[in-house]
Amino acid sequence: GAGVSQSPSNKVTEKGKDVELRCDPISGHTALYWYRQSLGQGLEFLIYFQGNSAPDKSGLPSDRFSAERTGGSVSTLTIQRTQQEDSAVYLCASSSQGQSSYEQYFGPGTRLTVT
């Protein structure tokens, strides 16, 4: 079946603008994760959604970052008033519920460049 998809694949924006990044998880996966991959910082966890539970936002670096997940499926990560340090590849992953099925499937990422 289809894997995790993300759009856009690349986004160039000016400092101070808002951006929205989209993630379509694998159908039926209840858990959805956002990570950020940047030079010097490696892979950082941002936010986690599981079913209808309140999301774990503990990884969001500032209040300029927010995310939502509509209908338990598609998720949007929004970055307001972008800064140059926000430049990174934003990765989305999904997994099915349960410890034995903990494998996370990653999307191709959105490369964000803030100029």
Added chain:
Amino acid sequence: AQSVSQHNHHVILSEAASLELGCNYSYGGTVNLFWYVQYPGQHLQLLLKYFSGDPLVKGIKGFEAEFIKSKFSFNLRKPSVQWSDTAEYFCAVPGGGYNKLIFGAGTRLAVHP
């Protein structure tokens, strides 16, 4: 807090050489360990995982890893690398409550023909 250390940031090998990439973890709960691989221009994908049982885990493409509890290690090995193994390799452990993965800094492997 959970953490993962990967000691080798860049590794260069010739084809047919043996590979061992180090991974050490600090984790207080039930130990689950993962190696992910990112080939150039491709998604992160799972290479192998340890949940329980045999501490020697076999993964895809001839990779294996050994969980050594006394050393808090989960090193990745392959007896004979190929040019197609050129990629970045990440060791990871679950965060508390399985709500995230905590990744090591990654190791860039370059295999020369």
